Amino acid sequence: MVGVGCAAFRxxxxxxxxxxxxxxxxxxxxxxxxxxxxACGNATPPASASPSxxxxxxxxxxxxxxxxxxGDFAVVYAEINEQVRTIRGLEEKTAxxxxxxxxxxxTQVLRTSFDEDYPPDEVxxxxxxxxxxxxxxxxxxxxxxxxELLESQVAGLYDPIGKKLYVVSKAxxxxxxxxxxxxxxxxxxxxxxxxxxxxxxxxxEDETDEALARQALVEGDAYVLMTYWLQQFLTPEEITEVIRxxxxxxxxxxxxxxxxxxxxxxxxxxxxxTQFVGGIQTSGDWAAVDAAFGDLPASTEQVLHPExxxxxxxxxxxxxxxxxxxxxxxxxxxxxxxxxGEHQTAIWLGSPGIAAAADGAAGWGGDRITLLGGPNDAWxxxxxxxxxxxxxxxEFEVTAETAVGKAGGPGRILPGDGGEHRWxxxxxxxxxxxxxxxxxxxxx
Numbered sequence: 047m048v049g050v051g052c053a054a055f056r057x058x059x060x061x062x063x064x065x066x067x068x069x070x071x072x073x074x075x076x077x078x079x080x081x082x083x084x085a086c087g088n089a090t091p092p093a094s095a096s097p098s099x100x101x102x103x104x105x106x107x108x109x110x111x112x113x114x115x116x117g118d119f120a121v122v123y124a125e126i127n128e129q130v131r132t133i134r135g136l137e138e139k140t141a142x143x144x145x146x147x148x149x150x151x152x153t154q155v156l157r158t159s160f161d162e163d164y165p166p167d168e169v170x171x172x173x174x175x176x177x178x179x180x181x182x183x184x185x186x187x188x189x190x191x192x193x194e195l196l197e198s199q200v201a202g203l204y205d206p207i208g209k210k211l212y213v214v215s216k217a218x219x220x221x222x223x224x225x226x227x228x229x230x231x232x233x234x235x236x237x238x239x240x241x242x243x244x245x246x247x248x249x250x251e252d253e254t255d256e257a258l259a260r261q262a263l264v265e266g267d268a269y270v271l272m273t274y275w276l277q278q279f280l281t282p283e284e285i286t287e288v289i290r291x292x293x294x295x296x297x298x299x300x301x302x303x304x305x306x307x308x309x310x311x312x313x314x315x316x317x318x319x320t321q322f323v324g325g326i327q328t329s330g331d332w333a334a335v336d337a338a339f340g341d342l343p344a345s346t347e348q349v350l351h352p353e354x355x356x357x358x359x360x361x362x363x364x365x366x367x368x369x370x371x372x373x374x375x376x377x378x379x380x381x382x383x384x385x386x387g388e389h390q391t392a393i394w395l396g397s398p399g400i401a402a403a404a405d406g407a408a409g410w411g412g413d414r415i416t417l418l419g420g421p422n423d424a425w426x427x428x429x430x431x432x433x434x435x436x437x438x439x440x441e442f443e444v445t446a447e448t449a450v451g452k453a454g455g456p457g458r459i460l461p462g463d464g465g466e467h468r469w470x471x472x473x474x475x476x477x478x479x480x481x482x483x484x485x486x487x488x489x490x
Contacts, residue, residue: 047098091264119146122220123228129279132230135332144211144228152214155203156196160189171382175417178427179309179480180453180470188308195304202227204234206243211235222284225359230272237264241339255361255387258314259343266319270327271320275319293478307393314346314389322349346389347410362388362412362432370416370428373485377421386413387427395445406445409438411466417483425455427480430462439466446470455479461490 056176086274123144131138146156169189176182201223203212213220213228220228237243243264250257276285305352322343326334348355371378392407415429433439443459450457450470456479457472469488473479485490 204231229275233268262315262319262349265315269320353378364412364414381419382417409434426478427472
């Protein structure tokens with residue numbers, strides 16, 4: 047992304063199944079606000095959500111863009127808490143005590159949580175899948191990529207497991223930047239107490255697409271709330287300071303070095319989530335957003351095309367043969383299995399995949415992908431995709447030819463049952479590719 051600045055996201059895909067809610071300095075606050083304005087009209091809350099006089103911004107919280115002294119922390123937090131609760135309409139059931147940390151302290155928190163939440167065997171499996179698809183250069187280690195991104199971008203964090211809220215402060219105080227991040231993370235804490243964030247993410251270890259869709263709801267909620275809060279409780283000078291602070295060239299340079307599949311998994315929920323939730327909130331107020339937590343989006347297709355969410359259009363269930371590995375041959379096993387979904391399919395096809403799905407991924411109906419490992423480091427990928435129409439499948443096939451050419455080994459796009467079906471088969475060599483294609487009845 048170009049011109050990005052501060053924003054917040056919750057890292058959530060298969061790779062980071064139980065990870066934390068995080069604010070980053072890599073998506074422009076201006077970009078997020080632009081999405082919110084587009085989705086929410088003028089991004090001003092309806093009258094019912096306006097703050098009462100008792101929580102109007104006081105001179106101590108808005109009159110100066112400089113950071114608050116440590117003695118004022120509790121007062122500042124309490125004030126923001128009440129403002130956020132009034133806008134969002136959620137109850138604080140248990141007291142939330144935020145912690146201000148230095149960038150160095152946050153780095154340690156991130157490294158510890160990464161190792162706890164992303165076991166080495168899962169890192170290795172996802173890394174091999176991304177290498178095979180050509181989404182991650184073979185010289186790149188997935189853990190190193192994630193850590194580099196998070197260390198350069200994270201500015202706030204809510205841990206739904208430990209129930210702890212952190213905000214990074216480079217100066218050790220609470221200024222406009224920290225207040226914005228805090229409003230976002232405090233909303234996550236309220237979500238957790240009212241909707242149980244762990245339950246929302248439970249059981250999706252091999253369902254990245256559905257996980258990203260649910261995360262778009264969680265993050266979009268916090269972004270829309272943050273936008274409303276920022277507009278009401280920061281002065282124009284403070285907003286300027288927030289935008290200026292977010293335009294960190296070092297953070298942007300670090301982001302530019304991150305493979306696109308990792309970047310876009312992390313920022314999908316920020317931008318698309320804001321638009322998705324903004325549309326729900328403006329059409330039905332916060333009660334409609336609350337209702338969405340009881341009717342979670344089931345695919346990134348539903349987030350990218352909200353009419354499919356409101357219409358209840360479910361993904362097509364796609365299964366792979368349970369005995370595929372054993373049929374390929376002795377010594378073969380399943381290394382990884384997942385659902386890519388419309389968003390990640392668009393990334394593989396070469397689209398930025400943020401503002402809208404690529405034409406080649408539009409019309410996605412469902413998919414399932416597996417990575418098989420064999421003797422002597424042989425491997426193969428079998429990816430079964432189903433499309434809404436024959437034309438959608440044909441368009442995917444044409445677009446996918448270029449992506450297959452960039453994969454980590456020889457690959458083919460095959461029709462399978464034809465019509466709405468297309469298979470992507472990639473192997474470490476022609477022999478591995480041929481074995482899998484033959485077992486699936488695709489060789490010809």
